[in-house]
Amino acid sequence: MAISSEQAPSVETEVTRDERAADTPTGKDTQTGADTPTGAAPDPKRWMALLVLLVAAFMDMLDGTIANVAAPAIQHGIGGGYSVIQWVLVGYQLSFALMLILGGRLGDIHGRKKVFLIGVAGFTLASLGAGLAQEPWQLVASRMVQGAFAGIMVPQILAIIHVTFSAKERAGAFAMYGGVSGIAAAVGMGAGGPLAEWDLFGLDWRLIFLINIPVGILGLIYAPRVIRESKAPHALKLDVRGVALATVGLLMLIFPLLQGRELGWPVWGFVSMALSIPVLAGFVLWQKRKIALDGSPLIELALFKIRSFSSGLGVNLAFYIGIGMFNIGWTIYMQVGLGWSPMRAGLTSLPFCIGAFLTSSMAMVVLVPKFGRKVLQAGAGVTIAGALTFLWAAGHYGSGISSWNLVVPMLLVGLGFGLIAAPLPQIVISEVPVKDAGSASGVVHTNGQLGFAIGGALVSVVFFAGLAGNTGTAIDDQSAQLRKDLVASAQLTPGEVDATVTAYRQCAVDRVQEKDPSAVPASCAAPALRSEKAAPVLATYAKDATGTSFARSLQTTLWVFGGVVVVAFLLMLAIPRQMRLEAPEEEDASPAEDAGTAPAARVS
Template sequence: MEHVRTLEQVPDPRRWTALAVLLTGAFLPPLDFFIVNVALPSISEDFHASASTMQLIISGYATTYAVMLITGGRLGDLYGRRNVFLAGMMAFAAASALCGFAWSPLVLVVGRILQGFAAAIMAPQALASINAIFPDREKSKALSFYALTFGVASMAGLFLGGALIALNVLGLGWRAIFLVNLPVIAVAAPSAVMTLRETRSDHPSKLDLGGAVLIALALFALISPLIEGREQGWPIWSLLMLAASPPLLLLFWQHERRLEAAGRDPILAPRLLRAPGLKRGLLAALFFYAFAAFWLTFSVFEQAGLGRTPFEAGLAVLPAAVGFVLGPFASGQIFRVFGRYSTAAGMSLEAAGLVGTAALVSFGAPTLLSIALFVVGAGQGIALPNLVRTVVQRVGPTQSGLASGLVNSMLQIGGALATALIGGLFFSIIGSSTYATSIGHAYSIAAIAIAICLLVAAWLSVSPPMDDDARSQSDTLDSSGRTH
């Protein structure tokens, strides 16, 4: 492991230029998730597609992305993060072109599934490479930019989709939301070749295909019905898939334990989860992204409750966007003040902002929401980079790809669970009512439920500090989870 430590001690002189390229790879996946929501009415009108097909355009991408993240992170550890990053980026470009030139709804759904697959290969390499090429003293700042990228991507998706369709660039209509990726990647891919340093595990091994298939099936059985089930009234297939998920997860875990006991290389070494604080950090990520339900519930409140247009509803979340943009820049200061409690401080601030929005809506003061929304965004902007840093740094550099895939996967799973459960609660409370007070009441309860999840995440995020022995244990784990 001396080779890895030497690289860590000599900072890459091109690391900040490389960061811009890596952040492009982190920016595109969330952008393409949010941007499509705005374009769905135009796509539906063009193709005369059914509601279920429209749902597949969203869920096909989201499900594939969440399911493949762990495998994507592992591929970077084994075959080189720059190589896998470039492969994922080129595949994302090809899938975007297929979506942009789709001649039928089926082709568009297939293109979206391929986009999700490519995004899951590309995205974990960005976080893992940041962890590998930046020295410890600079990681907080680099991760702040990483967190900022997520906020900008989500907000850009809400506005860019509508703007591109309204401008009707080259007469492309909705197709421009996919094709806009091509010039971005045309610049980013050559830049990646010139600026990114290759990093990988010092102990490369064969990919555990059995483990990759089992974890993909288990996550698909969990996430797909959560995304599609509520929309379709929880049909029997969705319940059967949910019931199949725990046995598949158990089969996956037993398979990984057998491989590790035999001295082979599992995709997720059980011993890796013994890294101090890693399990708590991953659970914190799961509860933290309950915030995903906020976008759904607040959008419905703004449009159905207050009667605003989609564009006006998008403007209403701008205070949260501003907070999210500014929050990461304060995360370094917060870390110096609060230390290992920094993540909890950000999540608590975010929870307080959500409770504030619930109170303001309940007492009929929506005009003051912008202040509470700014607090929500700032809290998330502070919490996310600190959470990512504490989770990824719990393992050694050679494991950072897998760790980044794990934390991203937990965020996606948490978002799917929250959207299904808290979103389901929200719509159950509304029922068939169209009154603003009923919708506002439902939003307030959903906001408090999200805040409770954030407080649980805050508690889980406070892990014991890593002493020298714990650090040594993490650093000496190779890509198969064996110690040397």
């Protein structure tokens, strides 16, 4: 393994290793997977390296969510239609998801540190391009490039943590990673609004991208100094055909999920998703053949025989389907249904942030070693309790709900999120061979992205499918009192009242069916709605009807969200009961006696 002069003081040379190996018990080198003395000194710069990795993870997660909140400001500033903003958001997610598996394997082949630096550099330059964009197409292109380099960068983070830390320390490192990821997502939701509204330095929405520049530069300066290079111990070749099959299959599956509602769920979308199955099946068959040909598949299929890996992926997928539904559902409810500003909606998410921080900081270090998978199950229970509390609050307070009414629900969901999100990455790859750490990390992140995409698609079906009906019902419930107020306050005749109420109902129903929240349907220009006397009355009733109808749709979404978390809870039963986080003294230590317990991860 090549070692730079900067790393030399803290890394033993291969000659030294060979000399010591002659009379020292051997284990597995956490850097290369090759035999090395179990007494080898740990990398003294590993905690500084972790700091750099966590900052990169925070930057990626922040950028993935902050743009969602600031989307209205971006659309106003850059111009273009609603489709432009959709591509600013979807383009990032799509390119990110498609690059994750390839990015992970590139790290195994060419060196995780090297590929990580390439990812950081590309992400930083793409952020600069997004911040300086003058035309909509420039912003969309920059976001897609940004997502692609994030897909190269992110898999290296889990892989480097996996190969840099000993088993005893790895739990703490992964706990920090899980906590940072969750907090970054929540901070993104909370910071997007203020950054766009405050217009700091006159940069408006551009600051949400330009803020990555100094962070990226610092990462490029310090990462080479503190991160030790690692790669697969045996020379691997890039599986080009596997890359093509995986990319095409995932594109056929994920793109229709991300764009389904905006495109009106066209038939070709369902055909594409159906055809993705044989394409991905062909990918699996090719991986089997590739293993037989040269042992260099894009994904090592043997990983799926590891119980903690396969069962952990199942939990990860189900959990992030639910979280995707929750994040998108409550954001739409607050900003569109209640008309809250991005800043207020973001600040309302602070209890989620606090809850995630409190539990993720101790879940992996303290709780999982003692209670095993019960920690995940407890997290699922707390999350469900939060969803039920949110459901009650939305129904009880209706359109008059306040941020304070949502403190407890958001806190509970955040607490549950931290208990699950922090341990999951460590659990999924705890027993993965070091040589496949990058590839496994790519699979984990792709799995999570797929979950988010499915969750978003379910929101389109569950939330929006019933919205028009809920709006009509809410207005029908108002009808009797509305008619009285139009006569008393607006002094309309009975005939004018009938025409006004009918036009008002049609306008409200048509408006919620628009894909672009800012679009005004033609029915809203009806002559009956132009009365200056009726307008104030209708505005008050419209606000109440919108809040009520969105609350009902959110309640339906929360029921489904709770059901998905229940599925995740049941899948958790397949995870080994206990995760032994410290490697045994001898390499041939016997596996756990309990049939429900997996063998310990082989780490020195």
